[in-house]
Amino acid sequence: MIKPLAYNIVSPLGFTATDNYAAVRRGESGVVPCQDPVGIPIAVSRLDRSKLLKAFEKKCKPSQKHTAPEQAMLLSASLAVQEAGIDASSARTGFVLSSTKGNIELLGIPENDFGRERIHLWHNAALLSGFFNNPNIPLTVTNACISGAAAQIAAFNMLEKGLYDHVVVTGVDMASDFIVAGFQSFKSLDPERCRPFDARRKGLNIGEAAATLVFGKADGKGISLIQGNVRNDANHISGPSRTGEGLYRALCHTLQDVPPRDIGFISAHGTATPFNDQMEAIAFARAGLDHTPVFSLKAHFGHTMGAAGILESIISIMALEEGVVLPSMGYKEHGVEGELNVSTVTAHTDKRFMVKTLSGFGGCNAALLYQKHS
Amino acid sequence: MKKITAYCRLTDDLVILNGKPCEISFPSEPGPGRLTDIYRHLEVGYPKFFKMDNLSKAGFLASEMVLRSLQYDMETPDESTSIVFCNRSSSLDTDKRFQETISRDNYFPSPAVFVYTLPNIVTGEVAIRNKIMGETSFFILESFDAEKMIIFTDWAFSSAGICRVLCGWTEYLDGHCNVLVMMVEKESDKGVDFNKQKINNIYRT
Known part of the structure; x- marks a missing residue:
């Protein structure tokens, strides 16, 4: 078991986890209307570049120029590392980067002055660990939309197998033209704020964020990550399984020792695409979780891709700590077939477990189990 | 003891299966056309292959050869096998192709290309192809690192019920292919020891 020692979120809703959580509790959203590269209306949760740069320069005092995703990544990691009070330069500290597209925006700027290697994800990771003068080779996890969960499972294994004493897991992705155009070509973007699990859901919103979890070994106090598994649908590279096969199997392994009645809530992937949300409902029901409260955070933050698993875990950890089930923003009319207990109000819970799930292209699915110790 | 029970090395001009070079005639010039040459030589009969990007084609073919040599049952759903691949350049080869389709004056982004701008698609x-329902993971490292691949495989084995890991370095960029795929069994008395030296020997051949 491992425990989060500190965490941070850099999103349009704030630059600390506390501010982000408070904004979620107030029902705020970073998703605003805008246009795609050819002028079609979309809605995106976008970081204000000048605010980001200002906060980054103040906190990180950079000696060179950085791209927006690098700024967000370094700002988030610096704030979390400071709060955790760990020695990030120690050989006993490991770094994990979770990102799908990193500096992809540079591909569209052939004459950029960042150099050829800056486009690589390993370079982003090296920048992250290098910023803290850490001597270890950093790891980059890039497993589509489940990257943030896969990165936490990597941290879990690093700590459990004694590779490190502390692991810093940072996720980052931006709403580049590249990603927006791609999802638009799939016709999976909602021009308005997304509505996870709702009858009128039309698709997702892209969101920008960086988020960091600093992990250490669990000590039976506070919150622990006790289990996490990834399973594949073996069905389709861009469409979820009709039986929720991979997610169901990931849940079965993750919930092996915990009955559904002990689970306070599921923080679902809930992208608000018609197929994803339906698939999740099927998988949850198959795993005996059809009465467990479920919410999605996508209407607050958009789909933050490589950051999603980390950002959404942090908000959910804070909800578990406070003992509340969050309402699933954007949900009004039940929009999936079968039983699914979508949360509509802020409710109190005494239960000690929460589940975070994610699913992604390539047929991958992840489930994480968090526990609150009394 | 962990053993490599089969492996395939695939580069621009080399196909080695379990230590033996494969005699494949290449009608195509060096480059992506040769992946199709290998596909035809193997008589795979899997039309989805032609929709794949070059990274997926290369990883797919190497995996196909490894699994064939083990007479792997591709018809039965299998949750005891995981797939853990890594590389240096992520999906940059296809990222460049997709970028060309979103320039202001020539805008025609295609979902069929976009989906391959994620390296874990392979x-x-x-x-x-093989109904493998265990874990699938993709990691990025600056360069080939046998030690790290052993660690990733170790992690995959710590998930319940996993007894085989298809572990690979799958790199494809700008027409150049550099792939090693190995089947690693958790408990086996046959095969090559799964250690740094043996992996490096296989990689360097």
Whole structure:
């Protein structure tokens, strides 16, 4: 078991986890209307570049120029590392980067002055660990939309197998033209704020964020990550399984020792695409979780891709700590077939477990189990 | 003891299966056309292959050869096998292709290209072909690192019920292919020891 020692979120809703959580509790959203590269209306949760740069320069005092995703990544990691009070330069500290597209925006700027290697994800990771003068080779996890969960499972294994004493897991992705155009070509973007699990859901919103979890070994106090598994649908590279096969199997392994009645809530992937949300409902029901409260955070933050698993875990950890089930923003009319207990109000819970799930292209699915110790 | 029970090395001009070079005639010039040459030589008969990007084609073919040599049952759903691949350049080869389709004066982004701008799609392709329902993961490292690949495989084995890991370095960029795929069994008395020296020997051949 491992425990989060500190965490941070850099999103349009704030630059600390506390501010982000408070904004979620107030029902705020970073998703605003805008246009795609050819002028079609979309809605995106976008970081204000000048605010980001200002906060980054103040906190990180950079000696060179950085791209927006690098700024967000370094700002988030610096704030979390400071709060955790760990020695990030120690050989006993490991770094994990979770990102799908990193500096992809540079591909569209052939004459950029960042150099050829800056486009690589390993370079982003090296920048992250290098910023803290850490001597270890950093790891980059890039497993589509489940990257943030896969990165936490990597941290879990690093700590459990004694590779490190502390692991810093940072996720980052931006709403580049590249990603927006791609999802638009799939016709999976909602021009308005997304509505996870709702009858009128039309698709997702892209969101920008960086988020960091600093992990250490669990000590039976506070919150622990006790289990996490990834399973594949073996069905389709861009469409979820009709039986929720991979997610169901990931849940079965993750919930092996915990009955559904002990689970306070599921923080679902809930992208608000018609197929994803339906698939999740099927998988949850198959795993005996059809009465467990479920919410999605996508209407607050958009789909933050490589950051999603980390950002959404942090908000959910804070909800578990406070003992509340969050309402699933954007949900009004039940929009999936079968039983699914979508949360509509802020409710109190005494239960000690929460589940975070994610699913992604390539047929991958992840489930994480968090526990609150009394 | 962990053993490599089969492996395939695939580069621009080399196909080695379990230590033996494969005699494949290449009608195509060096480059992506040769992946299709290998596909035809193997008589795979899997039309989805032609939709794949070059990274997926390369990882798919190497996996196909490894699994064939083990007479792997691709018809039965299998949750005891995981796929853990890594590389240096992520999906940059296809990222460049997709970028060309979104320039202001020539805008025609295609979902069929976009989906391959994620490197883990190759793990999904191999999983679909072989009904593998264990973990699929993709990691990025600056350069080939046998030690790290052993660690990733170790992690995959710590998930319940996993007894085989298809572990690979799958790099494809700008027409150049550099792939090593190995089947690693958790408990086996046959095969090559799964250690740094043996992996490096295989990689360097």
